[in-house]
Amino acid sequence: MTGRIFDIQRFSIHDGPGIRTAVFFKGCPLRCAWCHNPESQSPRPQLMFYAHKCTGCGRCAGVCPNTHTAACTGCGRCADVCRSGAREISGYEITLEEALRTVLRDRAFYETSGGGMTLTGGEPLAQPDFARELLRLCREQGVNTAVETSGFAPWEALEGLLPLLDHVYYDIKGIDPALHRRNTGVSNEVILANAERLKQSGANVVFRMPYIPGFNDGELAAVRAFTEGSPLQLMPYHDTGAGKYAALGRDYPAAAAAAPERAFMTALAEETGAIYEP
Ligand code: SF4
Numbered sequence: 001m002t003g004r005i006f007d008i009q010r011f012s013i014h015d016g017p018g019i020r021t022a023v024f025f026k027g028c029p030l031r032c033a034w035c036h037n038p039e040s041q042s043p044r045p046q047l048m049f050y051a052h053k054c055t056g057c058g059r060c061a062g063v064c065p066n067t068h069t070a071a072c073t074g075c076g077r078c079a080d081v082c083r084s085g086a087r088e089i090s091g092y093e094i095t096l097e098e099a100l101r102t103v104l105r106d107r108a109f110y111e112t113s114g115g116g117m118t119l120t121g122g123e124p125l126a127q128p129d130f131a132r133e134l135l136r137l138c139r140e141q142g143v144n145t146a147v148e149t150s151g152f153a154p155w156e157a158l159e160g161l162l163p164l165l166d167h168v169y170y171d172i173k174g175i176d177p178a179l180h181r182r183n184t185g186v187s188n189e190v191i192l193a194n195a196e197r198l199k200q201s202g203a204n205v206v207f208r209m210p211y212i213p214g215f216n217d218g219e220l221a222a223v224r225a226f227t228e229g230s231p232l233q234l235m236p237y238h239d240t241g242a243g244k245y246a247a248l249g250r251d252y253p254a255a256a257a258a259a260p261e262r263a264f265m266t267a268l269a270e271e272t273g274a275i276y277e278p
């Protein structure tokens with residue numbers, strides 16, 4: 001069995017407790033305006049071009065079957081000959097065994113830090129079979145497991161993973177249906193229904209709200225009310241993904257948003273009883 005991913009990041013400290021290895025699934029049904037991993041959205045391999053690294057050597061032009069037009073298929077020939085790192089292909093197939101082998105490399109760090117593996121993305125629930133098998137293999141090896149998800153999937157996809165998960169980080173990006181659709185491209189009906197079932201399931205869940213000024217910041221009170229009784233973590237906007245939009249030849253829909261100050265987020269978390277980890 002193989003899965004489509006775009007990265008495996010070792011020594012991650014932002015994707016659950018302790019030191020973790022984050023497996024980034026490629027493909028997501030949402031199009032959040034503020035997404036900081038735009039290369040995660042399409043399930044297909046994609047060319048990323050970093051113009052500031054290009055030396056103008058011209059090697060790439062000679063190998064492209066599509067003359068570098070919008071018809072790019074992500075074949076990767078240009079990236080193979082580019083020596084400056086200006087061209088990269090994001091996205092590849094990986095076998096379960098290969099993914100597990102990479103995760104197990106840092107087992108000693110998981111044991112000393114209370115860490116483990118986190119499935120993230122992209123949307124892990126869009127590849128439920130690969131996600132489940134990788135979690136199962138990690139569990140067999142005694143590795144702590146977590147998932148970060150938008151919850152936009154049939155309930156059965158999430159339910160099938162729950163017995164294999166130590167932590168579930170579940171995004172609630174807004175309660176107002178029209179605003180949610182405008183910000184993410186999809187309805188929040190399924191997301192909220194799955195969240196209700198998740199609350200009843202006994203899973204170790206932390207709800208997360210991306211806090212994006214000008215997009216969904218007015219939704220905080222409603223999100224706090226919806227998640228009452230469960231932990232809610234605030235994830236403030238940052239613009240680290242901006243360069244990736246340029247590399248994909250796309251406009252960044254949230255370019256005008258401003259990153260909130262730490263002190264402001266700390267006060268907001270205190271006021272609402274939410275978690276904020278600067
Ligand atoms: S990945 Fe590179 S070589 Fe392949 S079609 Fe796209 S631009 Fe051309």
Ligand code: SF4
Nearest residue numbers: 054055057058060082
């Ligand atoms: S091969 Fe790389 S460095 Fe050379 S022109 Fe193409 S993108 Fe630029």
